[in-house]
Amino acid sequence: MPYQKFFLNHYINLPYMVKIGYGKIGRVGKYLIDKGLSNVALFWSDGLEELLGGKLYKGFEQNDIEVVCNKLVQYINIEEINRVAFSLPSNTDAIVGVGGGRVLDFAKYCAHLLKKPFISVPTSLSNDAFASPNTALLVDRKKTVVKSTMPFGVVIDLDVISKSPQIFIYSGIGDIISKLTSLWDWKVAYRKGYVRYNDFASLLAYNSVDLLLQMPKYDLTSSGFLKNLASSLLMSGVSVEIAGTSRPDGGAEHLISQALDGCTKRQRQHGIQVGISTYLCALLQNNPGIEKIRRFLSETGFFDYAATDPLSKEEYVEALQQAPLIKKDYYTVLSEKESFLKAVDLVETESILRKLIR
Numbered sequence: 001m002p003y004q005k006f007f008l009n010h011y012i013n014l015p016y017m018v019k020i021g022y023g024k025i026g027r028v029g030k031y032l033i034d035k036g037l038s039n040v041a042l043f044w045s046d047g048l049e050e051l052l053g054g055k056l057y058k059g060f061e062q063n064d065i066e067v068v069c070n071k072l073v074q075y076i077n078i079e080e081i082n083r084v085a086f087s088l089p090s091n092t093d094a095i096v097g098v099g100g101g102r103v104l105d106f107a108k109y110c111a112h113l114l115k116k117p118f119i120s121v122p123t124s125l126s127n128d129a130f131a132s133p134n135t136a137l138l139v140d141r142k143k144t145v146v147k148s149t150m151p152f153g154v155v156i157d158l159d160v161i162s163k164s165p166q167i168f169i170y171s172g173i174g175d176i177i178s179k180l181t182s183l184w185d186w187k188v189a190y191r192k193g194y195v196r197y198n199d200f201a202s203l204l205a206y207n208s209v210d211l212l213l214q215m216p217k218y219d220l221t222s223s224g225f226l227k228n229l230a231s232s233l234l235m236s237g238v239s240v241e242i243a244g245t246s247r248p249d250g251g252a253e254h255l256i257s258q259a260l261d262g263c264t265k266r267q268r269q270h271g272i273q274v275g276i277s278t279y280l281c282a283l284l285q286n287n288p289g290i291e292k293i294r295r296f297l298s299e300t301g302f303f304d305y306a307a308t309d310p311l312s313k314e315e316y317v318e319a320l321q322q323a324p325l326i327k328k329d330y331y332t333v334l335s336e337k338e339s340f341l342k343a344v345d346l347v348e349t350e351s352i353l354r355k356l357i358r
């Protein structure tokens with residue numbers, strides 16, 4: 001396996017504006033004008049303008065923000081993004097995306113193409129993409145993750161988050177805990193001489209989860225938990241930018257989820273697939289954090305929730321076979337010869353996994 005290259009002295013972009021709290025939607029206009037951004041292109045997920053438009057527009061009016069383009073996003077194929085980005089008026093100061101992963105990726109990539117600031121306004125905490133430099137787009141009808149730019153601003157309204165369907169919170173829980181297995185894969189890949197390592201990015205990614213692990217109990221509806229989950233996912237996204245590689249965010253558990261996307265009849269939320277696979281990979285790795293992972297996923301109710309809609313065993317085993325082939329020259333625990341059979345055995349025999357994969 002050749003030494004994996006990545007930039008040692010790459011430019012790092014960090015969000016300048018980070019607002020997490022209640023009632024933040026109505027303040028987006030104020031945050032924009034404070035940064036001198038008054039003409040915005042606005043992108044929405046389906047159904048959200050009706051829900052949140054009233055508060056957002058009121059704040060825009062009070063702060064003289066002009067909406068130069070207002071668009072509902074349904075498709076994320078790269079040709080459509082190109083077309084929309086280059087048809088925006090030249091006086092556009094910033095791109096604002098309000099909604100789920102698809103619209104945020106659309107808006108983020110538009111901003112990246114035009115080199116304009118992107119303000120990310122996620123309406124759920126289902127994964128860390130709202131604050132990561134990566135974007136998932138359709139290229140030739142295939143989902144492809146491409147590097148774009150970190151958001152300039154992230155505004156998270158906990159009123160909106162707390163009303164989002166519960167599955168999104170569980171998905172966020174599954175996505176954030178995966179740092180423990182992806183960091184292990186990164187460290188082992190480094191020790192074997194395959195990749196470079198970035199201590200600071202790794203520390204930041206670890207601490208992003210630790211913020212949640214240190215909580216004495218988990219009340220998924222409390223402001224304390226939602227605030228911590230939001231900042232954890234944000235810091236996790238930032239660690240990817242600092243590392244200059246998806247390593248802090250992409251170990252074996254993400255490869256399994258990606259493989260599953262390709263072979264399952266019915267995809268589950270990204271973080272649900274990733275959370276289940278994190279538990280399996282931690283067992284495969286003899287990960288020192290296994291007890292923390294088990295406790296976190298049990299006490300937050302993630303395991304019980306995921307068990308209500310188990311993954312198909314047949315499809316999961318196929319994904320386990322495909323996962324190590326997804327990224328060339330990318331060491332993870334699944335690259336070890338004996339891992340596949342061990343993983344299948346765990347799926348068959350481990351008491352928690354048997355409830356999640358059937």
Ligand SMILES: [Zn+2]
Pocket residue numbers: 127128175249254270274
């Ligand atoms: Zn993820």
